[in-house]
Amino acid sequence: MPGPTQTDPTLEEEPSNADLDGFGDDLKEGTQLLGGQYTILGFLNSGGFGITYLAKDSLERTVVIKECFPNALCRRSTSIVRARSRKHQVDFRSFVSSFVEEARSLARLVHPNIVGVHQVFEDNDTAYMAIDYINGKDLHDVLESTDQAFTPDEIVEMLKKMLSAVEFIHQAGILHRDISPDNILIDTTGNPVLIDFGAASEQGAQATRVLTGRRVVKDGYSPQEFYLTGAEQSPSSDLYALGATFYHVITGKAPPESQRRLALVAEGSPDPYEPLDGRFPGYPPGFLASIDKAVRVLSKDRIATAADWLEVIRKGEAGELDPVAEPASAPGARPQTQGAVASNMGYIIGAGTVFVVAAAFGLWSMTR
Known part of the structure; x- marks a missing residue:
């Protein structure tokens, strides 16, 4: 994508801002998403709504993956994300649906000063965005x-x-x-x-x-x-x-x-x-x-x-x-x-x- 959003074509050196240790709720290094199209390299950040990772795509380009993970509503079981309880189920699924809907809206935004969204997909019973890696x-x-x-x-x-x-x-x-x-x-x-x-x-x-x-x-x-x-x-x-x-x-x-x-x-x-x-x-x-x-x-x-x-x-x-x-x-x-x-x-x-x-x-x- 033209403009300031850049991808790093070399993966021999991991970008220094990735935390390969991460935290308890994050996906681990080497985890594959969307049938192997994306591979997690490390943890970047987390907030109340999601977890952000550094990853590479099937063309060996560095990207950022944002996982829908509203931690007040869900927990992880192996790689699968599940509602914390039955009473959280409806709100969690609504949150995931909202995440997907908003991500699709953002994917249509192409501007040199807005991070680009490449793809929106669902896996592990939650949703993800593949986003430009900004150096x-x-x-x-x-x-x-x-x-x-x-x-x-x-x-x-x-x-x-x-x-x-x-x-x-x-x-x-x-x-x-x-x-x-x-x-x-x-x-x-x-x-x-x-x-x-x-x-x-x-x-x-x-x-x-x-x-x-x-x-x-x-x-x-x-x-x-x-x-x-x-x-x-x-x-x-x-x-x-x-x-x-x-x-x-x-x-x-x-x-x-x-x-x-x-x-x-x-x-x-x-x-x-x-x-x-x-x-x-x-x-x-x-x-x-x-x-x-x-x-x-x-x-x-x-x-x-x-x-x-x-x-x-x-x-x-x-x-x-x-x-x-x-x-x-x-x-x-x-x-x-x-x-x-x-x-x-x-x-x-x-x-x-x-x-x-x-x-x-x-x-x-x-x-x-």
Whole structure:
């Protein structure tokens, strides 16, 4: 497949990021899938929804295999994946069906900044995706390895590419729902590639137990609506996560957790978010302000679409007046008027209540 997604034709040296020891639930090295079409080389990663492996295909190319393995619902018996109990059977089979359906949707996405899905298949009573192997490191690891990973020009270009990818999936009717530094790979040419669509869903999908079970929240990156079961999610939800990711790229840390921000606004305290605009030189006019707007607490106050965001950046680079550039709030200042808070008080209080209850019981997120 053309573009940044690369396959390694040589298998004499195993790629260094494969863990050949793995964990108890993973498939072991040498396990064959789909009648020998794929052979597992080693364990890569695992989360609440699945296990990822390094593998080779029948043409000796390195690929990544993602196995549908919602560990709260299933267990492994030899190679076969089974529901944990009879009461989990229906939810597990629904989860597998949903995995296959979403994987087929993703397989139709061909974009230079989106990981390619080669094949979707079922084996071992569960489902799998064969995905491009990207030769590179995830953005989280890059940021952890140095204080100044990218120049302002590189950050602008990287965000433009990610916005192009996000707009592409949104136009296809898909929300990623898990954009964060660890789900953006930087290949050996410096090109960013969006990966891990395990939490993805079709826009407007009805809230089901399966979809709720696939909900991922990551403190600092997830918008406040991701914490609320049944809350409406939209393209601006992905844009919040993308903005938070690039806030981290620029400042070296993620912004304050969105539920905490929402709760403080609800009680009349200042939003602890510290705006980027005016603090960092070297960026086009309106660029930093656009990130600040993308990570507003309430979705109605954010940039609505990736296309709108790209247009803001284009106008800034062209020296035209930026329509979203607004005077930046001083650090710690209240970003909303009393009228704006009052008009959303019912929504904010409801969300703030969930925040307080969640904090009391320690149920902040579904960790992966």
